[in-house]
Amino acid sequence: MAPGKRQRLNKTDVKGSNPVTVHTDPLPASGHHVDRVDIKTGWLCNNHCIFCVQGRKREIYGNKSTDEVKRLLEEARQDTDSVVFTGGEVTIRKDLIDLVKFAKSLGFRRIQIQTNGRMLAYKKLCEDLIDAGANEFSPALHGHTPELHDYLVSAKGAFRQTVRAIRNLRELDQLIMTNTVIVKSNFRHLPEIARLLVALQVDQFQLAMVHPLGTAAENFYRVVPRFALLRPYLHKALKIGIKAGVIVMTEAVPYCFMQGLEPYVAERIMPRTKIMEGHLTVEDYTVHRLTEGKMKGPQCKQCIMNPMCEGPWREYPEHYGFDEFIPIRDTKAMDPEFVQEFGDYFRKNE
Numbered sequence: 544m545a546p547g548k549r550q551r552l553n554k555t556d557v558k559g560s561n562p563v564t565v566h567t568d569p570l571p572a573s574g575h576h577v578d579r580v581d582i583k584t585g586w587l588c589n590n591h592c593i594f595c596v597q598g599r600k601r602e603i604y605g606n607k608s609t610d611e612v613k614r615l616l617e618e619a620r621q622d623t624d625s626v627v628f629t630g631g632e633v634t635i636r637k638d639l640i641d642l643v644k645f646a647k648s649l650g651f652r653r654i655q656i657q658t659n660g661r662m663l664a665y666k667k668l669c670e671d672l673i674d675a676g677a678n679e680f681s682p683a684l685h686g687h688t689p690e691l692h693d694y695l696v697s698a699k700g701a702f703r704q705t706v707r708a709i710r711n712l713r714e715l716d717q718l719i720m721t722n723t724v725i726v727k728s729n730f731r732h733l734p735e736i737a738r739l740l741v742a743l744q745v746d747q748f749q750l751a752m753v754h755p756l757g758t759a760a761e762n763f764y765r766v767v768p769r770f771a772l773l774r775p776y777l778h779k780a781l782k783i784g785i786k787a788g789v790i791v792m793t794e795a796v797p798y799c800f801m802q803g804l805e806p807y808v809a810e811r812i813m814p815r816t817k818i819m820e821g822h823l824t825v826e827d828y829t830v831h832r833l834t835e836g837k838m839k840g841p842q843c844k845q846c847i848m849n850p851m852c853e854g855p856w857r858e859y860p861e862h863y864g865f866d867e868f869i870p871i872r873d874t875k876a877m878d879p880e881f882v883q884e885f886g887d888y889f890r891k892n893e
């Protein structure tokens with residue numbers, strides 16, 4: 544692949560080519576293969592999202608030094624050649640170009656910048672990051688209008704900057720994978736957000752259920768929507784992307800709310816990820832999700848998707864209960880290609 548050119552994705556990256564992760568006991572043993580390492584470069588940020596999972600870490604930990612991040616990169620390279628720079632907000636670091644160059648010198652082949660996108664409104668920064676070695680960009684867009692997005696991130700002008708960033712990256716032919724956090728204020732507007740992302744020509748968009756930790760936990764009833772209410776808007780948004788040929792997926796949405804769209808559940812193809820925060824390390828985020836992050840209700844045992852499904856973030860049923868979660872007992876309403884792909888499994892479990 545020529546330097547500076549984006550890696551092309553196609554639908555088979557989501558539907559059909561990657562084996563589903565069937566979560567059964569025992570959990571994966573330690574010492575497994577690591578596909579990707581997420582490095583938290585620090586916690587300072589130029590947004591103050593009302594749903595921020597990191598909460599007050601910016602006040603407690605601040606940002607890591609250049610040398611600290613480089614040490615984490617050296618350690619991460621022993622596990623994989625794929626790295627994600629994340630935070631906080633990585634693009635407000637004055638040493639980010641140097642850090643990306645260092646990562647490339649270590650032999651990382653995939654270097655992703657996870658960002659709120661605001662600083663990438665400056666095209667020169669985009670160009671400098673690409674020249675340094677970044678080849679994947681994951682900006683976050685949470686609304687279809689300035690009023691909605693800026694409200695959610697508590698930063699006036701943020702929507703305009705993030706949209707400009709996406710346009711800059713498209714003009715530079717980069718791989719763009721956006722993330723939208725689903726909250727009470729935006730779930731009814733997911734179709735409009737999807738249309739905007741299609742118009743911006745992103746390669747992939749993900750619609751992720753808010754994780755009620757940090758600030759989101761403090762604002763739980765203000766930000767966490769009900770699955771039963773958001774489902775029709777989520778399905779419509781996904782179908783808009785699918786029709787346009789954009790790769791789409793959800794995160795932290797159980798299968799009982801995804802009938803007919805099962806191939807677009809992100810957990811089935813998520814890379815095995817190690818998260819390095821400096822003060823702590825999550826060796827396997829899949830195991831962490833299954834043992835600490837998520838939970839299932841008693842009725843989940845009656846669902847044919849139970850072995851494949853991770854369930855919701857545990858804070859959701861701790862506040863709202865499990866009444867909305869209806870076990871799936873047959874494949875009638877499922878995506879036909881998904882049923883065919885896992886036919887032997889369904890014949891065994893129906």
